[in-house]
Amino acid sequence: HHRTLPPSYGNGGILLIGGGQEGGRRAGTENVPYIVGMGRAAELLGTKNTDSGGVVMVQLEANAAHMEAMRRRLLQNLTSQLGGSHQVKPNGPSDPAHRLPNTLSVGLRNVHSGQLLANIGHEVAASAGAACHSNDEDSISAVLRAMKVPMEFAAGTLRLSVGPSTTKEDIDQAADIICQEAKRQ
Numbered sequence: 001h002h003r004t005l006p007p008s009y010g011n012g013g014i015l016l017i018g019g020g021q022e023g024g025r026r027a028g029t030e031n032v033p034y035i036v037g038m039g040r041a042a043e044l045l046g047t048k049n050t051d052s053g054g055v056v057m058v059q060l061e062a063n064a065a066h067m068e069a070m071r072r073r074l075l076q077n078l079t080s081q082l083g084g085s086h087q088v089k090p091n092g093p094s095d096p097a098h099r100l101p102n103t104l105s106v107g108l109r110n111v112h113s114g115q116l117l118a119n120i121g122h123e124v125a126a127s128a129g130a131a132c133h134s135n136d137e138d139s140i141s142a143v144l145r146a147m148k149v150p151m152e153f154a155a156g157t158l159r160l161s162v163g164p165s166t167t168k169e170d171i172d173q174a175a176d177i178i179c180q181e182a183k184r185q
Helices: 032-045 059-081 113-120 142-146 168-184
Strands: 002-004 014-017 048-050 056-058 088-090 103-107 157-161
Touching: 032 048, 048 059, 048 168, 056 059, 059 088, 059 103, 059 168, 113 157
Parallel strands: none
Antiparallel strands: 002 014, 048 056, 088 103, 103 157
């Protein structure tokens, strides 16, 4: 439903469609603290820092490089601990440069990701399947099917994320926990 404005607020036409905030004068309320926070985050990401080798990098680039290194380490740990590339398959573009730096979608052969996460979810934050996966645990997401992920890997797909503050120790510990549970299956 929409509200019209009294003549003192305009020519009596519809200003915004939605709820009746501000006594019916407009719809919607901006979340000012979040807007300020997003502005500050953008400002911080644009700052320049000098790394230990004297190279000046924009913080956004430094964060992306760090997260990519952590994602790569996580994939390497999973692959080496679970028996190689015939047991662990990253989903997505074959060229890692075309993947998100902070996200690893990986299929573990003949593992049930829902069961794995039920057993380790209190230790490792991860998701099963694709981001748009339904809650039906026995189905494979349309995204994984469209990506032609083989069934033996799709059922064991995990989505793992890293961040600017993720450490090598965090990665190693998470990989150890995941691998121990995967081997139980």
